[in-house]
Each structure stands twice: as C-alpha cells, then as structure tokens.
Amino acid sequence: MPELPEVETIRRSLLPLLPGKKIEEAQIFLEKAVKPSPEAVRDGLIGREIMDIKRRGKYLIIQLDNEQWVTIHLRMSGRLVFMPASAPLEKHTTLTLEFTDGNSLRFVDPRKFGTVVLHAPTEPPAGLSTLGPEPLTTPKAEMLERLQTAAARRPGPVKGMLLDQRVLAGLGNIYVDEALFLAGVRPERPANGICAAEWEKIYESMLKVLNDSIEHRGTSERDYVDGLGEPGYHQVYLQVYGRKREPCRKCGTELIYTRVAGRGTHYCPNCQS
Numbered sequence: 001m002p003e004l005p006e007v008e009t010i011r012r013s014l015l016p017l018l019p020g021k022k023i024e025e026a027q028i029f030l031e032k033a034v035k036p037s038p039e040a041v042r043d044g045l046i047g048r049e050i051m052d053i054k055r056r057g058k059y060l061i062i063q064l065d066n067e068q069w070v071t072i073h074l075r076m077s078g079r080l081v082f083m084p085a086s087a088p089l090e091k092h093t094t095l096t097l098e099f100t101d102g103n104s105l106r107f108v109d110p111r112k113f114g115t116v117v118l119h120a121p122t123e124p125p126a127g128l129s130t131l132g133p134e135p136l137t138t139p140k141a142e143m144l145e146r147l148q149t150a151a152a153r154r155p156g157p158v159k160g161m162l163l164d165q166r167v168l169a170g171l172g173n174i175y176v177d178e179a180l181f182l183a184g185v186r187p188e189r190p191a192n193g194i195c196a197a198e199w200e201k202i203y204e205s206m207l208k209v210l211n212d213s214i215e216h217r218g219t220s221e222r223d224y225v226d227g228l229g230e231p232g233y234h235q236v237y238l239q240v241y242g243r244k245r246e247p248c249r250k251c252g253t254e255l256i257y258t259r260v261a262g263r264g265t266h267y268c269p270n271c272q273s
Contacts, residue, residue, distance in 0.1 A: 002074045003058060004135075004170030005213035006224050006232065010080055011055045013227035017082050018050045018062070018105065025098040033094045033109070035117045035125075044068060044118045045097065057131045057169030071117045071125055072107065077223040078114035081106050110223065131169040135206050143168070147199050151191040158194055158202075159187035160261030171206065174219055177241040177266050179205040186272045187260045212237065240266040 002010070026045040028034055034041045049065040060080065062070040072080060078094075085104040089096070095107040095116055107116060117125045133146060150167045151158070161167055162176045171179070180187050182205035185198055194202070218224055218232030221242065225231050235242070239249055243266060244257040253270040 001058070001076050001172050002078070002218070002224050003172035003175055004055075005175070005210055005234070006218035007055050007058050007060060007074065007170075008214055009218045009232060010227045011053055011060060013230075014053055014080070014082060014105075017103075017227070018053050020049065021099040021101065021103070022049045023047065023097050024100045025096075027096045027098070028094075029096075030094040030109070030112060033112065033115055035115065036119075041116065041118045045070070056128060057134070057165060058172070059128055059131075067121065069119055069121055069124075071119065071128055073115045073125075073127065075109070075111070075113035075115070077111040078107060078109040079223060079225055079229075080227060081108065081225065081229045082227050083229070127165070130166050132165060132167045133169065135168050135170060135203075136210060138168075140203065144196075144199055144203055147203065148196065151194055151199070154191040156191060157188045157260050158185060158191040159263070159265060161191040162202075162206075163261060163263065170210075173263050173265075174221070174238070174241045175206070175209050175213065178209040178239055181205075181240045181267060181272060182209060184272050186269075187265050187267055188258075240268060242266070 023045050026042045028038045028042060031038045050062055051065050052063040054061040060072045082103065082105055085098045085102055090108050092108055092110040093106055094109045094114060097105040133143065135143060150161060154161050159176055162171055179202060183201040185202060213219060213234040216232055216234035216237060217226060219234040220231035221235060240255055243255055245254055248255055248268040248271060251270045253268055256267050256269050258265050
C-alpha cells in the first residue's frame with residue numbers, strides 16, 4: 001500500500017501539472033469506487049478547474065474551483081498517473097479525468113480497493129476526518145506528547161499503535177518496521193512499556209525514514225509509481241522490511257520475520273530490544 005512518502009511523491013509529481021487544468025470529461029469504470037454516486041461525481045467534475053492538490057496522511061485531495069474536494073485513497077494497489085488522453089486505456093482503470101488541453105489523469109487500481117469521493121471540505125470521508133497529526137509537520141513536543149499519551153492506554157504492541165491512523169497519519173507497514181529498527185525497539189513490545197527516551201528515538205527515526213524515502217521518490221515494492229508513471233528507488237535502502245531471514249545490514253544477524261498486530265513484520269533480534 002502506498003504510504004506517506006509514496007503519496008507525497010505522487011502529489012509533488014502532479015503539482016506542476018494539474019492546477020489550471022479544466023475537466024472536459026470524467027469516465028467512471030468501477031462504480032463502487034466512487035461516492036456519493038457515479039452520476040453525482042461525474043456531474044460534479046465536468047467543467048470544473050483544478051486549483052491545487054494536497055495530501056493528508058495517505059489521502060490525495062484535489063481541490064476544485066467551486067470549493068469542492070476530490071479525495072482519493074489509493075489503498076493497496078492504486079496508481080494515479082498523468083498522461084495524454086489519447087493513450088490506450090489500461091486494464092483495471094477505475095476513473096479517468098480528461099482535460100481540455102488533451103491530457104488526462106487516470107486512476108488505475110488492479111485490486112479495486114481504492115476510493116474516489118467528491119465532497120465539501122466540511123463533510124470529509126470518515127477515514128479522512130479521524131486522522132491523527134502529520135508526523136512531518138507537527139511540532140516535536142506536540143508529537144511526543146501525542147505518542148506518549150496514546151501509548152499509556154495501550155498494552156498492545158507498539159507497532160500496532162504506530163499503524164493506527166487515528167494516532168498519527170501516514171505510516172504503514174514498511175515505515176513502521178524501518179523506524180523501529182532505526183530506533184532499536186522491537187515491534188512486539190507493549191506500547192505502554194516504551195520509555196520517554198525511546199519515544200524520542202522512535203520519533204526521530206520516523207522523521208528520518210519518511211524524509212529519506214521522499215528523497216528517493218518512494219518504495220516501489222510492487223504497484224507503486226509516481227504521477228508520471230515512474231517507480232521510486234527507496235527499496236534499495238530498506239534495512240529490514242522485505243528482507244525476510246536475510247542478514248542484518250548492521251550486525252549480520254539473521255532477521256526475524258513474524259506477525260505483529262496482524263501484519264507481516266521484520267526486525268533484527270540483536271539490534272532491537
């Protein structure tokens with residue numbers, strides 16, 4: 001699933017292209033993916049101009065000239081790519097926006113879990129309205145207080161807490177594993193057993209792995225590409241995620257692969273405690 005760095009990379013790649021584009025046609029190929037209804041979405045998009053594209057957690061938000069928002073959640077396999085409107089339609093296309101200048105924006109989603117919601121800013125989708133703070137822009141003191149307050153009520157694994165989008169927005173399986181490795185904390189440890197010094201390490205580690213991945217244009221493990229169809233290359237820098245039973249890059253110990261909080265989890269039994 002695209003996480004914060006991948007969604008931010010898509011946003012940055014589309015930002016020079018989308019604002020000012022006027023939507024001439026909207027084609028919907030997977031009706032269940034669009035809300036409130038295919039008819040309402042199509043009618044609400046045609047003739048509108050795109051003003052800006054924002055990100056909140058793992059959501060992309062296209063802001064229109066009538067103060068309506070189009071909120072897109074890529075879920076497991078969604079791709080949002082800018083291309084000529086004349087390009088052949090790819091299999092598993094959910095939605096296309098065709099612009100008056102002959103270009104288009106296409107949402108392609110092989111696993112068909114992604115969603116497109118047209119709404120007023122004051123009426124966001126449920127997942128968007130309950131998001132926690134952004135780790136990259138929230139002040140450090142505020143973020144640490146948020147993490148420690150949430151952890152005090154949680155005897156479950158620290159990994160599960162960090163994956164909870166209500167606690168903080170944007171982290172998923174890849175970057176939680178990577179941040180906990182960098183912080184030296186095992187993912188199955190109870191959240192309420194993490195001390196203040198360890199939370200500071202986790203916070204600093206989250207910032208580093210997120211910023212590093214954005215610099216490397218995201219992790220292309222399977223489906224992810226940016227808004228121009230180009231893959232990222234952060235996968236070559238991953239320390240633990242996806243390296244099941246390979247030697248730790250830091251100490252050489254064989255990495256552990258297990259399940260924590262219902263998710264496949266990678267960690268080093270020597271470097272993390």
